[in-house]
Amino acid sequence: MPPIEVGPARAATAIDARLARAAGGEALPGANSVAASSKKSASGLAVGAAVETSDALDPGAAPIDTDRVEMIRKAVETGKYPVVPAKIADAMIAAGVLLRSPKQ
Known part of the structure; x- marks a missing residue:
């Protein structure tokens, strides 16, 4: 059996909030957006659907x-x-x- 090649290991780090949220709390374009493409794949599933996130876990502005x-x-x-x-x-x-x- 041939060996399985895995890329280099990276350390687990915290998520950079700037990637998910712009200043002022607005979502950046394409980050966790609710918009989904109307195209469908051959299996009938929507292509490009994004994950919808809840505002319940949003900590709000820092004091x-x-x-x-x-x-x-x-x-x-x-x-x-x-x-x-x-x-x-x-x-x-x-x-x-x-x-x-x-x-x-």
């Missing part, structure tokens, strides 16, 4: 404190934002531990 973002931007631009490498490293390690721990 952003624009005043705080502006304050941090100005602090970074002026060089007054405190960057403590040890604190950043601790937060990165804690995030990695949380991601690897089993869900309860």
